[in-house]
Amino acid sequence: MxxxxxxxxxxxxxxxxxxxxxxxxxxxxxxxxxxxxxxxxxxxxxxxxxxxxxxxxxKSNFDALNAGLRETGARIITLDRLLAHYGAEAGEARRLLKDVVEATIERVWPEEASGTQPRQMGASIGALSKLMDQIDRLPVEGVQERAFQSQTLAMSTQLTLSFWQLAERTQTALPFRVLVILVFWLCIxxxxxxxxxxxxxxxxxxxxxxxxxxxxxxxxxxxxxLPLTGAVKVSSGPLRAAAAQLGK
Structure with missing residues (x-):
């Protein structure tokens, strides 16, 4: 263009x-x-x-997504720590969370993927829905455990919202008519x-x-x-740093 x-x-x-x-x-x-x-x-x-x-x-859009990725990374680590509270029973849920993060990195930054086929963002969001189902099925005993489970579900919901926002930003584009008018003025x-x-x-x-x-x-x-596509992209560092902390 x-x-x-x-x-x-x-x-x-x-x-x-x-x-x-x-x-x-x-x-x-x-x-x-x-x-x-x-x-x-x-x-x-x-x-x-x-x-x-x-x-x-x-620039504001670029910075907002950059900040959103850092916030998403923090939520991922927090959710993993919450799941670690359940012990071995949440092992499958923690592995699924790590797969979701790695799949997202492969989708948004395919040039950094390790030879794997990038997956669609929708697959990552669908996997988060499965993660919420697994959290809901975790055994709870007493009121305190139920409250802890509710907190974990709330965090997974916030994380799902973050991934939806990430997916939506891939569809954002500059209005074509605005660009045409600007170019017309410049040509004059x-x-x-x-x-x-x-x-x-x-x-x-x-x-x-x-x-x-x-x-x-x-x-x-x-x-x-369009900070998730093209030559000028936001860094994958926040999500990679979060993925490195998962399962520990």
Missing amino acids: ATIVLGCILGSVVAGSILRALVPQHHLSEESRSALKLGTGMVATLSALVLGLLVSSA LFAEVGLFAPRNLTVAVVVALSALSTSAAIYLILEMN
């Missing part, structure tokens, strides 16, 4: 340069330039505001550059670098807005 944006921006520069040779010279007078700069100044302000808001939103700005800028190597290099920088900003927005 960022490559398409770069092509549109550079194409608008070329279109502006071609238009310069076609329009009458009095249309390119200082008075005309002043009027055009007034309009494009407003477009530039709007573009900068929208671009800044999108970067801020994408760069078309004006092609219309009025002199034709020399220095201008060409600066315009090319400016177009590349703008496209790179949009690339970062798109990547950080």
Whole structure:
């Protein structure tokens, strides 16, 4: 997508340069330039505001998921410790919890998987439902044991919610119409550059670098807005650290 944006921006520069040779010279007078700069100044302000808001939103989304993964890791360890209270009777439940964590790591970070086929996120959530059934079947004696079981079930429910949120964030995407409008504004700005800028190597290099920088900003927005896919991804460290603590 960022490559398409770069092509549109550079194409608008070329279109502006071609238009310069076609329009009458009095249309390119200082008075005309002043009027055009007034309009494009407003477009530039709007573009900068929208671009800044999108970067801020994408960064917030990225940071929120990063924090959510750390919280999920803490919940995983806490649930494992709660299950350890039951002793050997909860051994199967603890093994299932570890399988869920490892399956999630393989699904979200397949490049870090140890040669295994990545499984779907839905399979991990389904396994958590089985884990809750196993916890519900654990033997309890007395009111205190029942309260402890309720606490364990509550923690497993919170963990299931965390995994659902993780699955939902893989479906989040930047609204396409917002991106189209932003690119349209940028094309207007760069078309004006092609219309009025002199034709020399220095201008060409600066315009090319400016177009590349703008496209790179949009690339970062798109990547950080989907923090579980692409080149810019959240770290698997919190879940891996939690998996290393399971069963101990």
